[in-house]
Amino acid sequence: MDIAEVRDRAGPREFNAGDDMPEEYREAATRMIQFHANSEIMGAYLERPFVRQAPSLDRKLAFSAKVQDEIGHGQLLYRAAESLGVKTRDEMLDELANGEGKFLNCFHYPMDSWAETPMIAFFVDGAAMRRQATLKSSSWEPYAHAMDKVCFEEGFHVKHGEDILRELMNGSRKEQRMVQDAFDEWWPRIVQFFGPTDDDSTHHGFAEEVGLKQMTNDQLRSAFLNAYVPKAEQYGLEIPEYPRIEERDDGTYEVRESDLDWDEFFAIAKNDYEPGVGQIDGRARTQEAVEWVRGVLDEREQAAGTTAAAAD
Amino acid sequence: MIWEVFRQEAAGDYHTHCGNVHAPDREMAKQFAVIQHGRRKPAHSLWVVPQDEVAEVDEDEADFGGSTDKSYRWAMTYNDVEPAAREVADSEAEQAEAGADRGDS
Structure with a gap:
């Protein structure tokens, strides 16, 4: 299939491993899905310490279930990426460990206190879910199918995250202040979640033309702000003055991009931002520590392969 | 030999189990699946899988x-x-x- 035909046919769930896709499509889809898979893994690692630090048994159980879900989402997405035939799962996991693998800006920042958890568990997950809901219509069928399952599970994550926010904002003055401080710190990063304005986005044009993604960064960010700014206000959070966000006449939002730190954003995008580097290395060490588990599985698989071949 | 058959109704849908066929090999299994399971109900694609391989x-x-x-x-x-x-x-x-x-x- 050539690019012209791909553009022509590009509808929801149109292409799968049985189609002869051009290199350019397969590489663009791999880049996008690998980024998504890496983000699931790095997000899970960011939240993992809170299984231990959760303030109650209910929260501990929920965090543990959530971290398990996110790792599962990573697995689903590496499978969807692998089906494009560009990279194997092992290659992608190695790239994540050696610092080549890219992932979401928000997961490069450390998260230290319980009061910060709604920033990821409600706002970032909510932003991710906004985006993922549109990706159910991606033209790469294995990606869209992965999104069906991811979105099915995410409703729990986002509502649980909001429940933590609700609880803390109805708690003591100190708790409220801690959440507001966390919000002031995280809000610009959350606004940057969707990336730079459409004009500055390098890969967007092609990905949209071939149906890999459905909505622009601006559209997604606007839809997110529309739903989540009122939620923040409902719980008594004050929206920071910067970045300035203005509502347009049609109800969408315009963000003053110059109010945001794009040097930091692009350093993060290159995996050059220090806390993020520490988190990448931390995960690499964990991966290394359980190398023996993969070794055992590989041995079993090889042994089974030999037996099956002998039986034939 | 028995082959389990999974039918996908339209592009982008899931392949769901719809029955099985007797066939001596993979090629024949595909042909029989087309005839038995792809004739009336909408079918965009079929998978056939040796029954022994289904755990x-x-x-x-x-x-x-x-x-x-x-x-x-x-x-x-x-x-x-x-x-x-x-x-x-x-x-x-x-x-x-x-x-x-x-x-x-």
């Missing part, structure tokens, strides 16, 4: 979803908040439906 685990041996209370991992548990956006509400509705299908109260 099963059923409810007698596994506690699907676990036997303890796992309400903490369902969106419906968090009733003090309204879903923040349509996609969150959609997800909760799907979970409620799955819970009902499982026979949860």
Whole structure:
């Protein structure tokens, strides 16, 4: 299939491993899905310490279930990426460990206190879910199918995250202040979640033309702000003055991009931002520590392969 | 030899199990599947899989979803908040439906 035909046919769930896709499509889809898979893994690692630090048994159980879900989402997405035939799962996991693998800006920042958890568990997950809901219509069928399952599970994550926010904002003055401080710190990063304005986005044009993604960064960010700014206000959070966000006449939002730190954003995008580097290395060490588990599985698989071949 | 057949109704749908066929090899299994399972009901693609290659685990041996209370991992548990956006509400509705299908109260 050539690019012209791909553009022509590009509808929801149109292409799968049985189609002869051009290199350019397969590489663009791999880049996008690998980024998504890496983000699931790095997000899970960011939240993992809170299984231990959760303030109650209910929260501990929920965090543990959530971290398990996110790792599962990573697995689903590496499978969807692998089906494009560009990279194997092992290659992608190695790239994540050696610092080549890219992932979401928000997961490069450390998260230290319980009061910060709604920033990821409600706002970032909510932003991710906004985006993922549109990706159910991606033209790469294995990606869209992965999104069906991811979105099915995410409703729990986002509502649980909001429940933590609700609880803390109805708690003591100190708790409220801690959440507001966390919000002031995280809000610009959350606004940057969707990336730079459409004009500055390098890969967007092609990905949209071939149906890999459905909505622009601006559209997604606007839809997110529309739903989540009122939620923040409902719980008594004050929206920071910067970045300035203005509502347009049609109800969408315009963000003053110059109010945001794009040097930091692009350093993060290159995996050059220090806390993020520490988190990448931390995960690499964990991966290394359980190398023996993969070794055992590989041995079993090889042994089974030999037996099956002998039986034939 | 028996081959299990999975039919996908339209591009982008899931392949779901729809029956099986007798066939001596993979090529014949594909042909028979086309004739038996792709003739009347809408079919965009079929998979055939040797029955021996299908491994099963059923409810007698596994506690699907676990036997303890796992309400903490369902969106419906968090009733003090309204879903923040349509996609969150959609997800909760799907979970409620799955819970009902499982026979949860």
